[in-house]
Amino acid sequence: MADAKPRILIQLDTSPHASVFDAVTAIDAGLDHLLQYREVQPDQVRDLIHGAMFTRGPGDLKSTAVFIGGASVDAGEALLEAVKKVFFGPFRVSVLFDSSGANTTAAAAVLAATREFEGALAGVPAAVLGATGPVGRRVARLLCRQGAVTRIGSRELERASQVADSIQAQTGVRPASFASTTTTLAAALDGVQIVISAGAACARTLPDEVWTKLPALKVLIDLNAVPPLGIEGVEVADRSTPRGHVRAWGAIGVGGLKMKIHKQAVRTLFASNDAILDAEEILAIGQAIDAPAPP
Numbered sequence: 001m002a003d004a005k006p007r008i009l010i011q012l013d014t015s016p017h018a019s020v021f022d023a024v025t026a027i028d029a030g031l032d033h034l035l036q037y038r039e040v041q042p043d044q045v046r047d048l049i050h051g052a053m054f055t056r057g058p059g060d061l062k063s064t065a066v067f068i069g070g071a072s073v074d075a076g077e078a079l080l081e082a083v084k085k086v087f088f089g090p091f092r093v094s095v096l097f098d099s100s101g102a103n104t105t106a107a108a109a110v111l112a113a114t115r116e117f118e119g120a121l122a123g124v125p126a127a128v129l130g131a132t133g134p135v136g137r138r139v140a141r142l143l144c145r146q147g148a149v150t151r152i153g154s155r156e157l158e159r160a161s162q163v164a165d166s167i168q169a170q171t172g173v174r175p176a177s178f179a180s181t182t183t184t185l186a187a188a189l190d191g192v193q194i195v196i197s198a199g200a201a202c203a204r205t206l207p208d209e210v211w212t213k214l215p216a217l218k219v220l221i222d223l224n225a226v227p228p229l230g231i232e233g234v235e236v237a238d239r240s241t242p243r244g245h246v247r248a249w250g251a252i253g254v255g256g257l258k259m260k261i262h263k264q265a266v267r268t269l270f271a272s273n274d275a276i277l278d279a280e281e282i283l284a285i286g287q288a289i290d291a292p293a294p295p
């Protein structure tokens with residue numbers, strides 16, 4: 001049998017510089033060559049992907065893969081759609097989509113929550129703060145897919161409602177939406193067992209005087225690593241750490257899981273030539289990492 005071809009990852013990035021973070025993570029995941037393209041536009045994708053599809057025989061195409069990244073999730077989604085349209089028959093390569101780290105971060109946050117509920121979130125009341133950003137939108141979508149009874153918050157109710165519309169279009173499930181203002185937050189979070197805060201860096205989303213008075217609350221997850229942190233009283237390195245009556249995860253605690261998921265997702269690309277790894281598939285990769293080893 002011929003030797004396997006070198007593993008090549010083609011990094012298509014929509015930003016002015018291809019992400020160093022994504023490049024280092026990919027190399028640490030064990031690929032042989034990284035080819036980087038920046039400021040990629042959807043109308044440029046066809047020729048780039050033809051270069052990936054037509055250079056190796058069908059049996060070797062699993063050694064070529066594509067990573068889509070960049071600061072804008074919307075721009076990345078447009079590239080992903082353009083890439084998928086180029087493939088036909090056996091002429092395809094696997095693709096990992098993680099613009100802004102949104103998918104791997106959201107998967108890690110939902111996996112952390114799942115660990116606190118013995119592996120299943122179905123029926124669990126959960127809220128997402130900062131749900132209108134790239135990470136929050138993915139967290140909310142994954143929670144809905146897992147069957148959590150999800151509420152999503154924004155400082156503007158209308159923005160939360162628009163995100164609820166798009167999640168309903170994607171999943172068939174409509175999360176409830178709420179305004180996360182100082183005066184409305186306590187009532188909006190009444191009864192939730194999980195709060196995941198995906199607010200912007202340096203933005204405080206949840207004061208301790210609110211969450212300490214939520215008796216149903218069991219888990220707090222804060223994705224903001226830059227002080228002031230999102231949830232008052234949660235520390236950045238918390239990893240299922242008891243805080244008051246709840247278990248807490250901070251951004252670094254979740255970040256460890258994110259890195260494991262991100263690297264495993266890159267390795268998964270080279271197992272076949274037809275994987276498309278978006279939020280749901282990336283969460284499944286995280287769940288497989290967590291699964292007990294067979295006896």
Ligand SMILES: NC(=O)c1ccc[n+]([C@@H]2O[C@H](COP(=O)([O-])OP(=O)(O)OC[C@H]3O[C@@H](n4cnc5c(N)ncnc54)[C@H](OP(=O)(O)O)[C@@H]3O)[C@@H](O)[C@H]2O)c1
Pocket residue numbers: 100101102105130131132133134135136153154155156159160198199200201202203204205223224225251252254255258
């Ligand atoms: N731990 C990790 O591995 C990791 C990886 C990637 C990202 N992150 C972190 O994850 C969080 C979410 O990332 P992102 O890119 O989705 O964030 P983002 O787009 O910058 O912000 C998310 C949302 O936060 C809300 N927000 C903005 N300023 C605010 C303020 N002053 N007070 C309260 N809310 C405010 C906005 O929602 P509304 O205007 O609708 O209220 C915004 O849509 C960030 O803190 C980021 O640093 C962590």
